[in-house]
Amino acid sequence: MENYKIILFLCNWGAHTAYQALQDQGYRVPPEISTVRIPCTGRISKALLFKAFEMGADGVALVGCKPGTCRYGVGTNSAINFTDDTREILAFLGLDKDRLQLVTFLPDEVDGLRNFLEMFCDEIRSFGKSSLMPTHKDLIKDDQAGTFAEILAAHNAYGCQDCGKCTSSCPLALTGKQFSPRAIAGAVIAGDMNSKEIVEDIWSCLTCGICYARCPSGVNFPDFICDIRALVKSKDDGDSHQAHGGFFQSLMRSMTSPEMKTDRWSRLPKDVKLDDKSKILFFGGCAPYFDTFFRNHLGVRTTDVLVDSLRLMNFFDVAPAVLKNERCCGHDLLWSGDRENFLKLARLNIAMIAEMGIEEVVTACPECYRTLAMDYQRFGVDVGFKVTHIYEFLEQEIDKGAVTFNPPEKAMTFQDSCRMNSFDALKDLPRKLINRISPNQFEEMKDHKDVSMCCGSSAWTGCDAYSKAMQVNRLRQARETGSNLMVTSCPKCQIHLQCAMEDPFQGNDLKMEVMDLTSVIRQTICWE
Amino acid sequence: MTNTNEKNRQEIIVTGFGGQGIILAGRILGQAAALGDSKESTLVQSYGPESRGGACAAQVIISEDIIQYPYIKTPDLLVCMSQSAYDKYIDELKPDGILLTDQDLVKPAEDRDCFSIPATRMAEELGRKMMANIIMIGFTTAVAGVISVDAAKEAVTSSVPRGTEKMNLQAFTKGYEYGLSKLKGRAKKASGQTGVMA
Ligand code: SF4
Ligand code: SF4
Ligand code: SF4
Numbered sequence: 001m002e003n004y005k006i007i008l009f010l011c012n013w014g015a016h017t018a019y020q021a022l023q024d025q026g027y028r029v030p031p032e033i034s035t036v037r038i039p040c041t042g043r044i045s046k047a048l049l050f051k052a053f054e055m056g057a058d059g060v061a062l063v064g065c066k067p068g069t070c071r072y073g074v075g076t077n078s079a080i081n082f083t084d085d086t087r088e089i090l091a092f093l094g095l096d097k098d099r100l101q102l103v104t105f106l107p108d109e110v111d112g113l114r115n116f117l118e119m120f121c122d123e124i125r126s127f128g129k130s131s132l133m134p135t136h137k138d139l140i141k142d143d144q145a146g147t148f149a150e151i152l153a154a155h156n157a158y159g160c161q162d163c164g165k166c167t168s169s170c171p172l173a174l175t176g177k178q179f180s181p182r183a184i185a186g187a188v189i190a191g192d193m194n195s196k197e198i199v200e201d202i203w204s205c206l207t208c209g210i211c212y213a214r215c216p217s218g219v220n221f222p223d224f225i226c227d228i229r230a231l232v233k234s235k236d237d238g239d240s241h242q243a244h245g246g247f248f249q250s251l252m253r254s255m256t257s258p259e260m261k262t263d264r265w266s267r268l269p270k271d272v273k274l275d276d277k278s279k280i281l282f283f284g285g286c287a288p289y290f291d292t293f294f295r296n297h298l299g300v301r302t303t304d305v306l307v308d309s310l311r312l313m314n315f316f317d318v319a320p321a322v323l324k325n326e327r328c329c330g331h332d333l334l335w336s337g338d339r340e341n342f343l344k345l346a347r348l349n350i351a352m353i354a355e356m357g358i359e360e361v362v363t364a365c366p367e368c369y370r371t372l373a374m375d376y377q378r379f380g381v382d383v384g385f386k387v388t389h390i391y392e393f394l395e396q397e398i399d400k401g402a403v404t405f406n407p408p409e410k411a412m413t414f415q416d417s418c419r420m421n422s423f424d425a426l427k428d429l430p431r432k433l434i435n436r437i438s439p440n441q442f443e444e445m446k447d448h449k450d451v452s453m454c455c456g457s458s459a460w461t462g463c464d465a466y467s468k469a470m471q472v473n474r475l476r477q478a479r480e481t482g483s484n485l486m487v488t489s490c491p492k493c494q495i496h497l498q499c500a501m502e503d504p505f506q507g508n509d510l511k512m513e514v515m516d517l518t519s520v521i522r523q524t525i526c527w528e
Numbered sequence: 529m530t531n532t533n534e535k536n537r538q539e540i541i542v543t544g545f546g547g548q549g550i551i552l553a554g555r556i557l558g559q560a561a562a563l564g565d566s567k568e569s570t571l572v573q574s575y576g577p578e579s580r581g582g583a584c585a586a587q588v589i590i591s592e593d594i595i596q597y598p599y600i601k602t603p604d605l606l607v608c609m610s611q612s613a614y615d616k617y618i619d620e621l622k623p624d625g626i627l628l629t630d631q632d633l634v635k636p637a638e639d640r641d642c643f644s645i646p647a648t649r650m651a652e653e654l655g656r657k658m659m660a661n662i663i664m665i666g667f668t669t670a671v672a673g674v675i676s677v678d679a680a681k682e683a684v685t686s687s688v689p690r691g692t693e694k695m696n697l698q699a700f701t702k703g704y705e706y707g708l709s710k711l712k713g714r715a716k717k718a719s720g721q722t723g724v725m726a
Pocket of ligand 3: 496
């Protein structure tokens with residue numbers, strides 16, 4: 001018989017009392033069930049719920065107190081939201097939502113609890129084993145991670161002239177954080193693993209690359225940090241620096257399970273035309289997961305970018321294929337130091353794309369773009385297709401003529417994407433497109449292009465009060481332009497900047513409509 | 529059914545002012561038809577004071593059969609690259625004839641259906657105003673379908689100065705794609721689709 005694993009998170013109060021009473025009656029708890037006693041269901045985060053699945057659970061039940069009987073008042077209500085969001089995300093991963101359930105009992109509802117346990121075990125058995133493979137902390141071998149000396153040499157960091165230009169241009173340092181890229185370079189040169197720079201600071205860097213644009217020795221700081229993180233991770237781990245309890249890293253790692261069949265495309269609107277046989281593939285990225293995760297908090301709608309991209313391709317008579325079983329591109333794992341799992345994702349995606357005979361991959365996410373167009377290759381995964389950003393596709397089509405734009409009613413400003421700015425060919429493209437829409441309704445922020453300020457958080461790593469302060473500064477810059485629409489090109493910019501707008505004290509001074517350029521184009525373009 | 533593309537005789541006037549490469553454009557059209565598409569073609573060019581700045585015209589006939597008389601009174605296709613040329617020839621165009629213009633240089637009568645392209649501006653963007661005529665040929669090839677693309681490209685490369693073939697082909701392609709896009713846009717509009725569905 002297959003070995004099922006079912007986890008019960010039992011609230012200390014009502015639920016646990018009922019569970020104890022059940023045991024006192026001599027009830028034999030099914031052997032597949034393991035219990036974890038918790039102070040309140042409201043203290044269980046999405047990250048913890050998901051983590052159980054990542055570690056190999058086939059089913060998870062969060063067992064709490066009936067709404068209204070929560071000892072702390074709101075515990076059960078929070079748990080309802082967390083559980084719902086996590087269930088949706090499980091569904092995107094191709095798992096039955098009912099593998100995760102929230103149930104509530106009064107202390108004396110012993111029979112109810114027993115019935116539930118029986119029913120839940122049956123249900124999980126009927127679903128079969130979970131397709132998520134427990135991901136062990138597959139640390140890369142020491143020899144693969146290289147040594148400090150090798151990393152320093154590879155990125156020319158020995159050439160550091162100690163000039164400090166990097167620190168004086170770094171937006172984090174400028175926000176007032178005790179943080180200095182120059183000092184990080186110094187600490188790595190000194191090889192001091194226990195220094196604050198290596199224990200703490202390497203996880204704060206946004207890998208935005210502004211310092212790289214300024215450095216006279218051409219030290220590619222983002223790539224350098226990426227390697228250092230992988231090395232540090234191979235020794236210890238950097239998990240404590242992950243935002244949102246490491247939920248996203250956990251989600252992305254889980255996608256390395258070879259058996260998994262994701263179901264992220266099934267909710268596309270009916271009018272979107274796809275063609276299984278097309279040689280052009282649209283690669284979506286993680287927007288559906290993000291939107292679900294943040295739906296009760298930020299209400300971000302980054303999935304619109306994917307739908308709008310597909311509609312625009314359709315507008316120009318291209319019906320692309322999509323990858324039914326698309327995984328995360330691996331960007332965030334790569335940049336949070338988990339190279340092993342990044343490579344697993346890369347190989348899985350590439351093998352599936354190759355099997356479809358794809359010649360060109362179009363994507364609307366700057367992170368997916370960079371990862372597919374540059375980083376897969378950089379880490380030895382061969383890509384047999386051309387990678388096109390949706391803006392390149394649009395520029396090429398619009399340039400053919402016969403289309404025009406109904407200018408939007410908004411005054412626009414533009415938030416650069418750091419990943420897009422790492423490609424010379426892409427840097428000016430968003431501006432070119434905005435100019436086509438309406439040159440007179442656009443105003444640049446004080447910092448833009450190469451020295452633009454980033455959205456304050458990268459790869460779900462190192463988000464702290466200084467990230468917030470940076471985002472506030474950035475939003476102020478946006479407001480200073482007098483615009484009322486911030487045009488973005490990366491889903492993460494939308495998420496992180498909108499997060500700062502939630503600030504209860506400053507929120508109203510910072511609020512501004514945010515929309516991806518793809519959506520702006522979709523709303524304004526028309527045939528001449 | 530006689531569609532312009534299938535008519536076995538096409539009478540074309542290409543017109544503009546001197547220096548725009550009007551005669552060359554006419555010659556390329558005729559040459560493409562004769563050498564590439566194995567049809568008959570004739571070219572009559574207006575010289576005189578016009579070639580130094582005034583209105584200037586090339587009359588081209590492309591036909592499946594032998595052409596007895598090369599002069600044109602009422603063209604099927606009128607390609608205009610200047611306002612004065614438009615004013616001079618527009619009344620000659622057959623009622624169901626096709627009008628092609630340079631969008632920035634010709635303002636046709638409001639009710640006049642026409643295919644326009646900012647050929648001169650596009651040529652400037654490509655770095656050479658001189659190539660507006662080649663862009664116009666690309667546009668004509670796509671919209672009117674009187675010559676085949678391959679024949680047109682071949683005629684362009686063999687007619688332009690050596691060393692500029694690539695640039696001119698690029699210009700041709702721009703005009704050609706613009707034309708295809710125009711046709712597509714019209715078809716979409718006719719089917720009721722203007723913007724992207726939301
Ligand atoms: S800018 Fe470059 S050379 Fe100057 S301190 Fe920073 S890393 Fe060193
Ligand atoms: S990459 Fe960005 S955040 Fe990191 S040190 Fe350089 S400027 Fe600062
Ligand atoms: S800025 Fe907000 S959404 Fe982004 S990582 Fe930090 S807390 Fe999360």
